[in-house]
Amino acid sequence: MSTLYEDVGGYDGMLRLAAAWHERALADPVVAHAFSHGFRADHTERLAAYLTESIGGPPWYSESCGTESDVARLHGGNGPHEEMDRRGIGCFDAAIRDIDLDPQSYPGSRLHALWSAGTERFAQHSDGVEDIPDGLEIPRFDDDRRDAG
Template sequence: MQSVYEAAGGHEGLVRLARAWHERVMADEVVSHAFSHGLRPDHIERLAAYRSEALGGPTTYSDRYGDESSVVRTHSGNGPHEEMDRRAIACFDQALTDVALFEDDPVRAVLRDYFAWATRTTMSRYHDSAADVPAGLTIPHWSWDGLIG
């Protein structure tokens, strides 16, 4: 059986999805606030590399950019933001349609479940301070059956 990464179109498929999601997010008045401080020029590539690794692809993110601790720190210390999370997930769902992953495609449900889980757990676990994030976290891996390990 192919990995979620392969079923999603590999790295290029996840780049398309990252781009579609980012366009949706930047058009959302609530979620776009998360990027008001600016973003790296390679944001979409880094996002695709992170999701690729999480979904069974190559370890490019860990090899080039950092570990899970660095990712979680970037998303921490901003207080609770349930509305922003809900809207980010809605943007992701719309982005899945934008890249032609429709309701009847099995990979769509897995990708949506992964994104919702990551948004509501790992990326929003440390509301008070990025300093609370422990060192050495590894990128969680997701399969057709959900979280691995």
């Protein structure tokens, strides 16, 4: 049996995926708007840590960066942006291919589901973040296991 985290290549694979997504997001004229106010120099590493934790890897994001409540507050309160969300998911799907995973394969489809679910969760708070409770845990998408062979 292997985990999704192992199938993606562990933290190194998540870091490659986060870097590929970030590059594509900045190149997309609609998605790049989300970064027009600037972003942290360690954005890629923080995204990789979040994704790592989400797929069953070590809880590095929770231990060093914050909770799901913090992430939701960072991404909420910016009004609805359906086109940006769709294009952001498209950038993520392309980033999956950039790291040599097939988006239709087990790891690729699970990563797509993870990103899409996160996009939907954060879109629920597009009008404001006041209703986000403290202490939410990062959702885990590591419940699926499959034969390694």
